[in-house]
Amino acid sequence: MPTSRSFATAVAVAVAVPGALAAAGCWSDDRPIQWSRPRDVIGPIALKAHVAYIDPALDRVVLLDVTADRPVISRTAIGRRAMYAVPSEDRHRLFVITRGEQAIHAGEIDQPPMFWVVDAQHPGAAASYAIGSPFDRIAVSPDGGLAIAYYSAGNDPDGAFRNPNELAVIDLASPPSATNPALLTIRSFGSVPEGISLSPPMVVPGSPDAAPRTFAFILSPGNLTVLDASHPARHEVSIRLDTGGAHVSPREVVFAPGAASAYVRSDGARDVLQVALEAQPPSPTDLADNDFRAVVAELGAGGGPSDVAVYDEAGGRRVVLAATPDTHEVVAIDADTAQFRSIAIPDPVNRILVFPAGGTPHQAVFATIGGKRLWVVELDHLGDPLAQVVPSAVSLDKPVHDVVAVPGRDLALIVHDDARTVLGVLDLATTATAPLLGAGKLDSYDFSPAGDYLIGATTGVARLGFVALDNLHPTELRLDDPPVHVLATANGKIFVDHGGALGHATIVPSPTAARGDAVVVSGFLTADLLDEEP
Amino acid sequence: MRHSHSHSGSPSGLRALSLAAAVGATAAAAAPTARAEPHDEVSLGGAARALRSPSANAITGADLAGISLGLARELGHDLGVDHSSWPVPSLALWAEAGLVATSATGAMFKSLSTEIDQLGVTGGVAVRYRVHRLVTAGARFAVGAQRARLAITDHTTTAYDHAWGAMASAGAAIDVFAVSLPRFGLGVRAEAGYVAAQGIALTPHTDRSDDTVALTMASAAIGHLDLSGPSVALSVLGQF
Numbered sequence: 001m002p003t004s005r006s007f008a009t010a011v012a013v014a015v016a017v018p019g020a021l022a023a024a025g026c027w028s029d030d031r032p033i034q035w036s037r038p039r040d041v042i043g044p045i046a047l048k049a050h051v052a053y054i055d056p057a058l059d060r061v062v063l064l065d066v067t068a069d070r071p072v073i074s075r076t077a078i079g080r081r082a083m084y085a086v087p088s089e090d091r092h093r094l095f096v097i098t099r100g101e102q103a104i105h106a107g108e109i110d111q112p113p114m115f116w117v118v119d120a121q122h123p124g125a126a127a128s129y130a131i132g133s134p135f136d137r138i139a140v141s142p143d144g145g146l147a148i149a150y151y152s153a154g155n156d157p158d159g160a161f162r163n164p165n166e167l168a169v170i171d172l173a174s175p176p177s178a179t180n181p182a183l184l185t186i187r188s189f190g191s192v193p194e195g196i197s198l199s200p201p202m203v204v205p206g207s208p209d210a211a212p213r214t215f216a217f218i219l220s221p222g223n224l225t226v227l228d229a230s231h232p233a234r235h236e237v238s239i240r241l242d243t244g245g246a247h248v249s250p251r252e253v254v255f256a257p258g259a260a261s262a263y264v265r266s267d268g269a270r271d272v273l274q275v276a277l278e279a280q281p282p283s284p285t286d287l288a289d290n291d292f293r294a295v296v297a298e299l300g301a302g303g304g305p306s307d308v309a310v311y312d313e314a315g316g317r318r319v320v321l322a323a324t325p326d327t328h329e330v331v332a333i334d335a336d337t338a339q340f341r342s343i344a345i346p347d348p349v350n351r352i353l354v355f356p357a358g359g360t361p362h363q364a365v366f367a368t369i370g371g372k373r374l375w376v377v378e379l380d381h382l383g384d385p386l387a388q389v390v391p392s393a394v395s396l397d398k399p400v401h402d403v404v405a406v407p408g409r410d411l412a413l414i415v416h417d418d419a420r421t422v423l424g425v426l427d428l429a430t431t432a433t434a435p436l437l438g439a440g441k442l443d444s445y446d447f448s449p450a451g452d453y454l455i456g457a458t459t460g461v462a463r464l465g466f467v468a469l470d471n472l473h474p475t476e477l478r479l480d481d482p483p484v485h486v487l488a489t490a491n492g493k494i495f496v497d498h499g500g501a502l503g504h505a506t507i508v509p510s511p512t513a514a515r516g517d518a519v520v521v522s523g524f525l526t527a528d529l530l531d532e533e534p
Numbered sequence: 535m536r537h538s539h540s541h542s543g544s545p546s547g548l549r550a551l552s553l554a555a556a557v558g559a560t561a562a563a564a565a566p567t568a569r570a571e572p573h574d575e576v577s578l579g580g581a582a583r584a585l586r587s588p589s590a591n592a593i594t595g596a597d598l599a600g601i602s603l604g605l606a607r608e609l610g611h612d613l614g615v616d617h618s619s620w621p622v623p624s625l626a627l628w629a630e631a632g633l634v635a636t637s638a639t640g641a642m643f644k645s646l647s648t649e650i651d652q653l654g655v656t657g658g659v660a661v662r663y664r665v666h667r668l669v670t671a672g673a674r675f676a677v678g679a680q681r682a683r684l685a686i687t688d689h690t691t692t693a694y695d696h697a698w699g700a701m702a703s704a705g706a707a708i709d710v711f712a713v714s715l716p717r718f719g720l721g722v723r724a725e726a727g728y729v730a731a732q733g734i735a736l737t738p739h740t741d742r743s744d745d746t747v748a749l750t751m752a753s754a755a756i757g758h759l760d761l762s763g764p765s766v767a768l769s770v771l772g773q774f
Contacts, residue, residue, distance in 0.1 A: 029586050031595040039643035057643050070752055480742070480749050501646055501688045502738070506749065515749065523693065523738055523754035526686075530589035530736075530757030 033107030034058055041525065042082060044497045044505075046487040048091040050120040051495050053503070053525060056082040061094060061118050061126070062525055066493040066507055070519065073527045074123035079114040084136050088144045091490055094118040095147055096126075099134045099158070115149055115170055115181065129176045131168040132183050134159065141198035141214045145173050146229050148196050148216055149181070164192035169216075169232040182232035189240065191220040197253040198229060202260040204292045206279035215277065217262055219250040224264060226275065226294050235286075237294045239275070241266060254310040256318050256335060260292075263299070263320050263335070265308040271298035272305050272322045274335060299340065303327035306350035310335070311361045317383055321364060323349035330366055330375075330391075332382050341382065343389050347371050353405045353412060354379070355428050363428050365412055367403045372396045374403070374414070376431050392431050398422055408451040411469050415442075425454075425472060434472050438465070446488045453511035455494055457483040464496060466511045477515055479506055502526050572719050572773030577604040579722075579769020581634050583729055585650075587760035593648045593684065594640025600652075602767050606630040606660065624664040630674060632656045634767075647687040652761055654680035654701055654729075662709070668721070670709040677702045682734045682759055693738035701731040701761075709771065719773035729765050733758030 039057035053062045059080055065072040079098035087094050096118060100111035113134045117127040134156060135149035149168040156162050165188045168181040186193070196219070201212030213230035222242035228234050241248040250273075252265040260277040274297040282289035303324030310320050318335035325348030333340040347368040354361035366375040374394040381387035402415040406425075414424035414433065420442035424433045440458035447454055454467040462479040464486065483506075484499040494508040503525030508518045581602040585591065609627045634654040642648055658676025665671050683696035705727020713720040737755045742748050 029584075029591070031591045032588070035592055035595070035642050037643060039645065073754055480746070500691060501643065502686065502693055503754070504691075518749050519752055520749045521752045521754070522740070523756060526738075526756050527754035528757045530592055530733075530759055532588075532757070 030106065033105065039501065041501070042085055044485060044487060044495065045085060045087055045094060046091065046489050046495065047087055047094060047120045049489060049491045049493075051487070051489065051505075052085075052087075052094050052118070052120070054078070054082045054085050054096055055525065058529075059098070061096065061116075061123075062503070062527075063118075063120055063123050064495075064505075064521070064524055065120075066489055066495060067491060069509075071507060071521050071524070073524050075527075076118050076123045076126050078116045078118070078126055079128065080109065080111050083134070084138060086138045086140060088140055089142050090144060092120055093144065094120065095138050095140060097131070097135055097138060097149060115147070115168065117172060127175075129168075129170050129181050131170070131181055133163070133166055133168070135166075135168060137196075139196040139198050139216070141229070142200045143214070145201075146170065146198060146214045147172055148198065148229065150193055150196055150218075153192065153194065167193075167196075167216075167218075167227075169227075169229050171230075179233075184232060184236075186218060186225050186227065186236050187238050188220070189223050189238070191222055193218050193220050193225075194249070195219045197255075197262075199255050199262065202255075202277065204260050204277050204279050207291055208279075209291060215260075215262075217253045217264070217275070219253070221249045222247065224250050224273070224275070226277070228290060228292070234288050234290050237290065239294060239296055241269065241273075252308060254308055254320075256310050256312070259318065261335065263308055263310050265305050265322070268304070270304055272308055272320055272333065273297070274299050274320075299333040299335070303329065303331075305331075306348075307352045309352045309354050309364070311354055311379075313379075313383060314360050315383075319379075319382065321352050321354070323352055323366060325350055325368075330377070334383070341385070341389070343377060343391060345375050345391055347373055347375065349375070351403055353403060355405065355410045355412070356408060357405050363410065365403065365426065365428070366391070367400050369401065370399050372399050374400070374412075374426060374433075376428060394426060394431050394433060396424065396433060397435070406451045406454075406469060407447055407449070409469060411451070413454060420445075425467070425469065436467060436472070436474070439463075444483065444486045446486055446494075448488050448494075448511055449490050449492055455486055455488060455511060457486040457496065459484060464494070464506075464508065468511075475511075477508060477513075477518065479518075480520055481506070572717060573608040575604070575606040575608075575628070575771055575773045577602070577606075577723060577769040577771035579767055581636060581765060581767040581769075583636060583652075583761070583765040584763040585638065585761065586763045587733075589733065589758060589760045590650070590763070593642065593650055593686075593759070594638050596638040596640050597763075598636035598638045598650065598652055598761065600634065600636030602635075602769055603633045604630060604769065604771075605632075609659075626662045626664075628660040628662060628672075628674075630656075630658050630660050630676060632658075632676060632678075642686070645688070649683075649685040649687075650759070650761070651683040651685075651696075652680055654678060654703075656701070656703060658703075660707075668711045668714055670711075672707045672709065673705070674707065674727075675702070675704045680731060680734075680761065682736070682761060684736050684738060684756070684759060686738055691740055693740050695736040695738045695756075697734045697736060699732035699734035701729060703727055703729045703765065705765065705767075717774065719771075721771055723767070723769050723771050725765075725767045725769075727765050727767075729762055731761045733760040 037057040043053035045052045049067045050063045061076045080101045081099040085096040096116040115129040115131045139148045147170045170181040197217045199215045216227040216229040218225040224239040226237040248268040250266045264273040276295045280293040303326040305322040320333040322331045330343045349366040351367040353365045375391040398416040404413045410428040412426040416422040421438045423436040442456045443459040445456040456465045464477045466475045481498045483496045485497040496506040498504040583598040606628045637651045640648045656676035656678030660674035662672035680701045685694040707725035711721035739753045
């Protein structure tokens with residue numbers, strides 16, 4: 001049957017040839033670009049009840065809720081190329097700067113630099129603010145109401161021009177708008193900011209505006225800039241620190257609780273600088289004029305302070321403690337009257353800690369990094385001119401490498417060497433020190449939220465060490481894998497990060513938990529990765 | 535979040551394979567052939583499958599490649615009808631069973647090495663039409679199950695998992711015979727088709743090599759790996 005056979009042959013060819021061509025044409029497709037991006041995960045970052053990781057390849061924040069026995073994983077999408085992240089002071093929110101990108105290759109998008117607010121309690125969606133420039137540092141006010149994005153001192157290899165004195169002031173309580181964030185460039189005298197401190201809410205005494213507001217203290221070599229961050233459209237106030245000829249670089253700002261004043265310690269300065277904000281009617285012809293003025297006073301530390309601390313006494317008197325290693329003294333300055341009292345300490349003190357931190361302190365510890373003595377001073381009678389103040393010396397066997405206050409406790413952790421293998425705990429009640437010998441280098445450590453345990457880990461050693469700070473009883477918990485980072489969340493859980501691109505961590509319910517209570521969680525950085533559309 | 539390492543299979547895929555085999559057996563009984571041509575076939579060759587799903591693209595930009603092994607038996611010729619009255623004569627129905635083992639390697643994020651291993655077992659039917667004494671065109675449809683294994687290596691640590699899922703495939707083939715005798719044939723087959731596969735849930739995990747009692751592990755699932763995609767195969771076949 002030649003006709004039927006020819007017909008069938010023609011049909012077969014007609015089907016096979018286009019089919020083969022179609023198969024060749026749709027054989028392969030382009031792989032989405034995010035799978036080929038480099039991925040340098042930022043984190044872990046401890047939040048209140050979560051631990052956060054920022055994935056700059058997949059443009060998301062991975063949150064592990066460690067409240068329950070088993071962690072709950074959630075994700076929040078953010079913008080391209082995350083660069084920097086900090087938590088809020090209450091650790092409920094995470095602030096992330098993404099650099100954005102320009103669409104150069106297939107699959108890339110045009111996206112400007114953005115500032116993201118990730119609420120750990122409401123994962124899944126993040127608020128974003130276009131900040132205009134690829135800032136890489138964030139300062140957040142203690143009340144979490146304001147943030148300022150600014151540049152670090154580094155270069156920007158992807159940019160053309162960079163204005164290091166530019167800032168983005170973000171009102172976190174308001175949605176994004178044409179005026180939020182406010183982009184501004186502070187007045188410069190040739191230097192660039194090296195740090196920004198945001199004040200707690202302050203009410204300017206005597207001002208008709210009784211609303212608490214946040215002030216930004218911008219630290220630049222030779223210059224201190226004060227900005228009313230709650231009203232960023234107003235002028236900034238520049239305070240030149242180098243008019244005397246000496247090179248002065250502000251290093252540290254401490255704010256007096258509940259007052260519109262700040263104390264600034266500077267390298268190269270003889271005294272602690274007090275910046276008090278006082279009401280002053282704005283110019284009626286200048287809508288951007290401030291309603292305050294910055295009154296600057298030198299509090300007579302008299303010797304180039306190396307560290308400062310501010311506290312309020314129970315009676316309300318505000319005291320600035322300044323260490324002046326050049327004069328071998330510690331100076332207690334009455335912030336209201338500028339009267340000061342010198343306490344002779346033979347060592348060149350460069351570290352001050354007050355205890356208990358966060359309340360009305362009763363004792364202060366003065367340390368010299370590299371020295372073998374600590375000095376303890378009772379603060380309760382410091383204001384009494386008739387009371388004799390006698391520092392108590394605490395001798396140590398080894399030099400001090402670092403001193404850290406244990407949160408909420410009258411204890412200080414003393415680190416004696418670079419490798420952090422020899423530690424000591426100073427009990428301020430007895431001024432006694434107890435040595436702690438580590439089996440290895442203390443690469444990562446944290447304190448439990450109540451300050452009752454020191455938790456430490458050594459990279460490469462699959463073990464977690466605990467020290468009960470009440471009685472210095474050490475315990476340890478064997479891990480399955482070596483730790484890289486250990487941190488304590490504010491809800492009391494201990495999170496041990498083991499590193500790795502897939503996500504690998506051990507969660508210990510408490511410092512007293514048994515090994516069997518710990519849970520290893522893995523794969524959280526790739527959870528549900530295959531089910532997500534690119 | 536999975537808390538143990540049990541691996542679930544795919545009963546539906548195995549059921550489909552059994553069903554196909556039963557259908558083939560029934561057809562063979564109903565339409566026996568009496569022609570002096572080969573009735574059985576063995577094929578061995580290479581196979582490739584393009585990975586086009588988002589989940590597979592996440593793992594690798596490469597395609598699956600490997601080997602294929604096939605067995606087939608002719609069930610009947612011209613469906614038992616006198617071919618002089620049949621509009622498409624020389625049409626044969628074959629029952630087939632196939633085994634395909636393929637793999638693909640790749641990288642994620644420039645730092646993770648990935649590997650997919652796939653083993654597919656199928657059964658189905660094929661319709662073949664002799665275009666020429668030495669050339670046969672065919673189309674086939676098969677169902678079965680496939681085992682997918684995923685391994686992700688981060689420097690020194692490898693996390694892996696495997697599971698079974700159902701699959702179905704359809705394709706068109708051209709057979710070209712170098713030898714075509716009444717009782718023996720030897721040739722090559724080129725086939726193009728498409729594989730539709732069920733997404734296979736995977737939870738990569740690591741194994742401990744020592745004898746310590748491990749802490750409770752909670753591994754997060756990576757999601758469903760879909761290995762669907764167009765396929766090609768080239769094999770040597772012998773009929774007897």
